[in-house]
Amino acid sequence: MPWTREQMAERAAKELRDGFYVNLGIGIPTLVSNFIPAGMSVQLQSENGMLGTGPFPFAGEEDADLINAGKQTVTELPTTSYFSSADSFAMIRGGHIDIAILGAMQVAENGDLANWMIPGKMIKGMGGAMDLVGGVKKVVVVMEHSAKNEAKLLHRCSLPLTGAGVVDMVITDLGVFTIDKKHGGGMTLIELAPAVTLDEIRSKTAASFKVANTLRR
Amino acid sequence: MNKVYADARSALAGLLKDGMTIMAGGFGLCGIPETLILAIRDAGVRNLTVVSNNAGIDGVGLGILLDSRQIKKMISSYVGENKMFAQQFLAGELEIEFNPQGTLAERIRAGGAGIPAFFTRTGVGTTIAEGKDVREFDGERYVMERGLVADLSIVHAYRGDSEGNLAYRKTARNFNPVMATAGKVTVAEVEQLVKAGDINPDHIVTPGIYVQRLIHVPNAVKHIEQRTLRKRQPADAPAGAGVEV
Numbered sequence: 001m002p003w004t005r006e007q008m009a010e011r012a013a014k015e016l017r018d019g020f021y022v023n024l025g026i027g028i029p030t031l032v033s034n035f036i037p038a039g040m041s042v043q044l045q046s047e048n049g050m051l052g053t054g055p056f057p058f059a060g061e062e063d064a065d066l067i068n069a070g071k072q073t074v075t076e077l078p079t080t081s082y083f084s085s086a087d088s089f090a091m092i093r094g095g096h097i098d099i100a101i102l103g104a105m106q107v108a109e110n111g112d113l114a115n116w117m118i119p120g121k122m123i124k125g126m127g128g129a130m131d132l133v134g135g136v137k138k139v140v141v142v143m144e145h146s147a148k149n150e151a152k153l154l155h156r157c158s159l160p161l162t163g164a165g166v167v168d169m170v171i172t173d174l175g176v177f178t179i180d181k182k183h184g185g186g187m188t189l190i191e192l193a194p195a196v197t198l199d200e201i202r203s204k205t206a207a208s209f210k211v212a213n214t215l216r217r
Numbered sequence: 218m219n220k221v222y223a224d225a226r227s228a229l230a231g232l233l234k235d236g237m238t239i240m241a242g243g244f245g246l247c248g249i250p251e252t253l254i255l256a257i258r259d260a261g262v263r264n265l266t267v268v269s270n271n272a273g274i275d276g277v278g279l280g281i282l283l284d285s286r287q288i289k290k291m292i293s294s295y296v297g298e299n300k301m302f303a304q305q306f307l308a309g310e311l312e313i314e315f316n317p318q319g320t321l322a323e324r325i326r327a328g329g330a331g332i333p334a335f336f337t338r339t340g341v342g343t344t345i346a347e348g349k350d351v352r353e354f355d356g357e358r359y360v361m362e363r364g365l366v367a368d369l370s371i372v373h374a375y376r377g378d379s380e381g382n383l384a385y386r387k388t389a390r391n392f393n394p395v396m397a398t399a400g401k402v403t404v405a406e407v408e409q410l411v412k413a414g415d416i417n418p419d420h421i422v423t424p425g426i427y428v429q430r431l432i433h434v435p436n437a438v439k440h441i442e443q444r445t446l447r448k449r450q451p452a453d454a455p456a457g458a459g460v461e462v
Contacts (some may be wrong), residue, residue, distance in 0.1 A: 047318065048244040049391050056447040064247065064439035065375075065389040071245040071298075072445040082387055084394045084422075085244070085270070086326040089319025093339060112342075122307065123315065124297030130345065131319030134338040164342025 002145075002173035003193045010035045011171050011191075012101050012142050016042050023047065023092070023132055025102030026070045028142045032101055043079055045097055047128040049088045052079035069128065089128070093135035100136040102129065104143045104167075106157040109207035111167040111181030113141065114159035126162060133163035145172035151206035153177070153187075174201050177209060186210065192217040220381045220431055221410065225256035228404050228430045232369055233262045236289075240325065240367040240396040241269040241279060245298070246440040248389030249278045252406045252432065253371040258282055264289040268325070268367055270318060270392055272296040277440055286310070292365070294318035298442065317345060320362050322395055327364035329398025329427075334363050370400025373437070374423070377407030378416050381425030390422065397427040405431040 003011065005028050013035035016022060023045045024032055033055075036042050044053040046068040053068055054075035062073040083091075091097060106114040113133055116126040133139050146152055153170065170177045176191035187209040192201065198211065222228035239257070243249030257265075258281050265288050272291055273280035282288050283301045290312035296302050305311040316324065317339045327335050336359035340346050350361040372393040375386035383405055385393060397403045405423075410433035 046388070048247070049388050056445040058449055059446050062441060062444055062446065063387065064441050065387040067245065067247050067388055067442070069244075071247070071442040073441060073443065074445075076387070082385075082390055084390055085318070085322040085392045086395045089322050093319050093323075093337060122303050123313075125293060125295035125315045126317055126345075127295040128318040130317035130343065131339045134341065135319070161343045 001193065001195050004173075006031060006034075007193075008142050008171055008173060011176065012140055013037070015099060015101070015138070015140055015169065016040065017098070018042075020098040021045055021051065021096065023097050023100040023136060025100070025129075027103045029101040029103060030070070032142075045088075045091070046074070047085075047088050047092065047132070049083050049085055050074075051081045051083075052077045054080065089131050092128070092131050095135055095137055097132075097136045099138045099140060100132045101140045101142060102132065104141045104152070105147075106152050106154055106159050107141050107143070107167050107170050107207075108154050108157045109179070109187040109209065110156075110184075111165040111179045112157045113139070113162045113167050114157040116162050117160050119160065129162050133166040138168050139166050140169045140171065141167050142171045145174040145201070146204050151204060153205045153207040155207055174204065188212050189215065191215065220425075220429065221379055222430055222432050225252045225406070225432055226259065228432045229253065229256050229260060232402055232404070233257065233260050235262050236264045237262070237368040238266040238268065240370040240400055241267060242370070242372040242391065242393035242396045243278065244270055244388065244391035245442050246273065246278050248373050248385070248391050248393055249273070250371040250373040250406050251278060252434045252437060253404060254279060254281055257371075258285050258287065261287070263287050266290040266292065268292040268321075268365060268396075270294050270321065272299050272302050274298045274442065275301050283311075290314065292316060292321070294321050320345075322392065324362055324365040325392070325395045325399045328366040329395065330364075332364050334361050336361050365399060367396075367400045368402070370396045370403040372397050372403060372405045372423075374405050374407045376409040376411060376416055377405055377428070377431050378411050378413045378425070380413040381405070381428030381431055382413070382416055382421045383407065383423035383425075383428060384416055384420050385422055394423045397423045402429050403427055404429065406434045406437070407431055408434060408437055
């Protein structure tokens, strides 16, 4: 059984550590905040200028001056601080954020990431994605393994890049891969979702990858 | 020297001309200087280059100046929420220069600080770096980006005093303080106008040196793009918890 969106988010939450400053992207990555283990202190950074992002407000308590980077209404916590966009990206580009969890259209075995534009389609813009993948200490991609039967894990990305050699880990509905982006060690499958076979994941992956000796399932 | 003007029209008098570059603060519809945007529409200046993280939504924020076809070019990081934008772009009537959001913020910060260019890792190995100087420092590659200034910056603040000192509220701060530094002239709209000394000097985010003119907008309309809510439960949800609504 492939993992559901919630299970992918739950698996991504296992990469969090106590004291981490974390940036979560839109979509499945947003769900990761539901799986932060009890007792673990994690501060969510929102790149529009907020650390310590709280949950969505109760009806009637929403505040137009208090939104996250997805333009969704959120709330303040006792740990919250606010700052300008320049300060926000200084913290991102200066390597102060421990982990970014984000979605992708394509990831290559060398850690290249494409998630911002499809040539020929209306381009919405990259927002803060290029800054995040270029500056955050660890970059985790959470995405469906394939889109309409087309592989998204590739030898090289065919779409324009968001970042070159930036991804450390990919969590899909079928399994988990690590990428040794710094030392050219390539991509390694470290976990399989329940009842997913190696043959199945091989047939749906265009990237070359090794299988970890310690492969978990 | 009086910095306080009676309304947006008089605050912008003599500052607007066709073809100029305007920086407009805000993130999405949060912290946008909408009263000043409306006055720019009414003034009718055209062929504007507008530097702003987003382009509003249809009929709101900078969407107002797109509807009136006063914008020639946008310098932004994300413009996905605006149908009029897509329509004018696809018809070739509107230019767009996409900047990574942090690069945009830093270009503006640098411009305001008199720094003509800087190097960043953001965008190395992507189309953003094409045609730009790429250099290696300490074994890492960095791309050169230029500082950015504007003829006019328009910003929104929560509180301002007669000296032009500004303080912001929550995430409505965003691009406003950096843009205030990078305009040849900066005009601020403030929800609360107080006399000098009424803002604790420790809480001033934008010192008045950056603000030449300001107006009081006590009834500014604020917009919410994505109203996301959580249900009331006996126990408090953990930090950041929520489902997409």
